Amino acid sequence: MLDFENLHPDTLAVRAGTLRTEFGEHSDAMHLTSSFVVGSAEEASLKFTGQMPGYIYSRFTNPTVSAFEQRLAAMEGAERCVATASGMSAILSLCMGLLKAGDHIVSSNSLFGATIQLFNAYLGKFGVTVTYVSPTDVDAWAQAVTPATKLFFLETPSNPLTEVADVAAIAAVAHSHNALLVVDNCFCSPALQQPLKLGADIVVHSATKYIDGQGRVLGGAVVGSHAVLEPIYLFLRTAGPTLSPFNAWVLLKGLETLGIRMKAHCEKAMELATWLEAQPQVAKVYYPGLKSHPQYDLAQRQQSGGGGVVSFDLVGGKAAAWALIDKVELMSRTANLGDTRTTITHPATTSHGRLTPEARAAAGIGDGLVRISVGLEHVGDLIADLQQGL
Incomplete structure (x- = not known):
């Protein structure tokens, strides 16, 4: 029998996360609906409280979005994925889910400009501070840590200079200080690099880029363990920076040819x-x-x-x-x-x-x-x- 847990990412890109309805469609279905009907008041209560699995409202539960999340998580070697409306909303969601006033981020100084703007102009308004270091100087990451440090954040390769950070070495520094390492995997995608297997705790994506691959739609994702992603999911459920079902369907098609x-x-x-x-x-x-x-x-x-x-x-x-x-x-x-x-x-x-x-x-x-x-x-x-x- 096939070992489905160790399939090649190219196979996972085509086969993982396929949810078929009673119609038995071969390709992934597109579920364009705002909400889902339940059979009883009790079922509604159980689903809203999480005691029963199922779909409720497409802001935070949708079959097409779930299929995209499952496929990308499988390709990254992760337990879970939370899909978002864009790459920047993915970074915002992870920060809002995991950080509070007084927390500190150690970040690469080689990042997409909007990420730096988010950290400085918006997280700073709520009391989150950031120290920027070279992505390639592991000692600098260690020296920048404070008692309030909760996250390390980097892109590798970086935008736009393609600097390559040593994920395993920086992860070791982060974990020695009880911090989480977040890696933006936009430039490589899971087809070329799987940061979680190198020691990272969270991977973020602008799915708008290589995952779609044809400049059609916006999308983002946060990938990691169930425990780490739960507060990020709860923020998305409440605030709603949600991936649309149509965009999720387009991104599913993009993943099939990613490799x-x-x-x-x-x-x-x-x-x-x-x-x-x-x-x-x-x-x-x-x-x-x-x-x-x-x-x-x-x-x-x-x-x-x-x-x-x-x-x-x-x-x-x-x-x-x-x-x-x-x-x-x-x-x-x-x-x-x-x-x-x-x-x-x-x-x-x-x-x-x-x-x-x-x-x-x-x-x-x-x-x-x-x-x-x-x-x-x-x-x-x-x-x-x-x-x-x-």
Whole structure:
């Protein structure tokens, strides 16, 4: 008999979390309803109090959303997943569920700009403090801990410089201080990296990116153990940053092709990064698959591929970066990533534009930095587009 608990993630991406109705549909059903009917007042009472399983109201219980949660949890090797309306609502939900006034976060200083904005502008209003450290300096994480530290938070690879953090080493530091390690797995997805198996306690996703993979819908997820995720689920149940059933159905379809898409993204990104390194207009290329990457050896151990994001510094700073972005004809000028279509952006004035100049400098985000999310077009055409732009 098959060992269903040890199936490959590519198989889980297609088969896990399939909920069939009495009609026996082969593909996943889409349950577009706001609420669910019960058979009696007693049944309603038992379901609302959690004494009986079942669906009540689509803000916090929906079969299609449940199918997506079960599938993603299986792929990450987790007990449970809580799906949310977007990647940022996933981070908000975990913070609201797990933190209180007076708590402290140790965070990587290399994060998506909106995450830093959430930590500084909003969590700070409620008495949660944050200390930012280099994602690659394990000693700095230990030195930043205070008696109030509850969470460690990092992205690996980071946005936009693709820095790779040592998840196992940082998890050991967090656990020695009774803190939880949260890893944003957006750049790799479970197809390339499973942080929980490396020691992380929680994984967060912007499912909008590679999980959907085609720029169609928004979605987010928090993945971990039942015990850790229960207060996060209770926040979602009350506050309602909920994934819609339609978006959940689209994301289920996205998961089915995640493995083959990520392999293609990695192959094309590696070829593009190698070409960029040879161009005289390019001062530096950031891609974990390159041997020139500072954490190349760690990436080889921790990830099964380099991912689809390539960043590079141009000689000539902002003027050169803007000129290239304006001249490309094939690539899409948008700050989104993880799409079948290649996208190009200037992080210092888009995704990280709300950070102070000092914060951008501390994170290594210069004015000449360009980020490309390599899609599924023929890489020769992408190179030709950049060549004429340069």
